[in-house]
Amino acid sequence: MAADSVEREILIEARPEVVWGVITEPEQISRWFSDEAEVDARAGADGTLTWKPGGRGGDKEFDAIVPIRVVEAEPFRLFSFRWNHPQGAGPDENNSALVEFSLIEEADGTRLRVVESGIDAVTHDEEGKAGYLGSHEHGWEKHLGELLDHVASKSHEAAR
């Protein structure tokens, strides 16, 4: 896992077509993500996610309209979008985070994996990038990875 990304997955006892509907249809999105959603599961389509005070954001003051743009939509397999770019600006890797859902059919259901990367993306210089790609094991990444795993196992326990 790259250190500037978060990867999570879950096994769902449902067909990929069903899971696809839940993650891409606006009326379903507003049941697990934002309070309202305008999303069209087509590559390049712009949409919005809306959180309202006292809604799913869990905060009385939380009131936000967040733009999203669909990057890839391959039915029952892959759905990705960029979000959190400035209103009115097109999203790119420097001003938005990328969320990628992949659906993998298994004997007993669908494995749904989500990777969010480039959160609050900032410009990197080329030499820095090259240096990063050349390095592998990193103390900092390891530390974060362990912490994320720890938090995940705790929240899994809490969900039981």
Place this chain on the structure above:
Amino acid sequence: MATAVAEDDALWAAVADPTRRRVLDALLERGEASTTALAEGLPVTRQAVAKHLTVLNRVGLVAGRRRGREVRYAVRPERLDDAAEAMARVAQQWDRRLTRIKRLAESVQAEAGTDF
């Protein structure tokens, strides 16, 4: 609350950059180092290191101390924990969302009546 979110965002942005994480790693290893000393051990220019240290300093991840003619930087561990926590929070949010997706999809599947 809005301020806490903005602070998390700034922290996240500070550690999301791979070069800045290398600067943090190098600082953790050395304990304390000047911009020049850090640049010698990293594949980036001194100017780039200085720029990254400014960002890290602004969010409180590092602190500088003047030693004669140079400033030496060190990591502030308590802020490092905050940063790790901010990242962990994003993971937790996705876990919650995935759990909701699972419940929704499984109830739709149950209504459709097809078994697995």
